[in-house]
Amino acid sequence: MKTVFYINALFSLIFALGVIFGKNPLRSALSLLLFFLTIALDFFFAGSEYLGFVQIIVYAGGIIVMIAFVIILLGLKKESPDYDITVRSFTGIILLGFFALGVLYGLAKSVLHLIPKAPYFDTSAAGIGDALFSKYLLPFEVASILLLVGVVLAFIFAKKEV
Amino acid sequence: MLGFNDYLLVSVILFFVGALGVLFRRNLIYILMSLELMLNSINLTLIGLAKYSNDTNPQVLILLILVVAAVEVAVGLGLAINLMRVKKTVDVDLFKSLKG
Structure with missing residues (x-):
């Protein structure tokens, strides 16, 4: 189970990197679609089929179609890399790094096993x-x-x- | 055994990838897509929490986040269309009208 989860996580990471480093906007949108599908797969693994299907319908069926339509409508072409490395975003990256370290430290010292467990897991649409x-x-x-x-x-x- | 920490680790990494996209890209469409990445990583955390604590409440929260994501992307794309019409570009560095 853990192996399958991490293989799926690796795929989500690849597709997420494909979104933010892509040069062709339409191809990035398709990469985002695959990312949403891997997240939906995570929902299925967690035993919550209802949310998985809602995820597929709303994100893949709604949001991606909207984004793709707008990209086509605006005629965004393949563009030269537009990474913006200024002092401002560099500061942002450093702050993000500190935040990541903090989260990972909290992960190591986690007290999440103290969360009380409910007697059963109701994942049905009715629940x-x-x-x-x-x-x-x-x-x-x-x-x-x-x-x-x-x-x-x-x-x-x-x-x-307007 | 798959625990909550695994979910948290993966969603932290995905959240950072999305935040990198928001910080580094200048195209408004890419920024919107990166925001979607960040919201989805939050959803991943919540589904891990739901599974770990056998609880229904995080699942309701996921549905509400879904609504917020849909509204956000609809308004953002409407804005992008209008900016493209008025300014002929979606490069966020060129929108300086409100700069003091």
Whole structure:
């Protein structure tokens, strides 16, 4: 199980590097699609089929199609490498390195085995729906309002004159 | 045995790859794709937590993150289309109108 997980993680890392170092935007979008599929595979491994399918439908079916359409619409061509190595981003990298060291240190000293375990693992769509409509009703409604605002905002931004 | 630490390690690495993309690329589309990488690495952490603590709550959080990611990419791409129309470029270093 561990071997399979790490092989899958290696593939996600390769596809993620393919996204950020790619020169052709469309090819990067396809690499991102494969990255999403490896994450969905991780969901399946963790026993949460519902979220895996939602991941495939929303990300692969929705977001990637949107990104690919915009790339084609804008006519973004293969471009010369545009890596921007300034003092600002160099500082950012150093801070990120410290953050990574901190996280790895926390990982080594982890007390996560103290997290209490629930008696059983409910990963069914029914279990998630139960939680979503009882305990998490307010976040659910806020998310729906967020979606509405997002739709209106995207429409206004993409209109001819702002 | 696959533990929570394995999930955390992999998602930290993926998060850094995404953050590198946000810091180093200048194309707005690439920055949006790198943001998606970062949000997905968070999802990976949460599914590890859900599996490790036998809990439903992180899965609900994953669904909410999914909504936020979809809205973010829709608004960002609308912005990119408009910037391409007005400024003829999606290079974020050339957008200096708000610089004081």
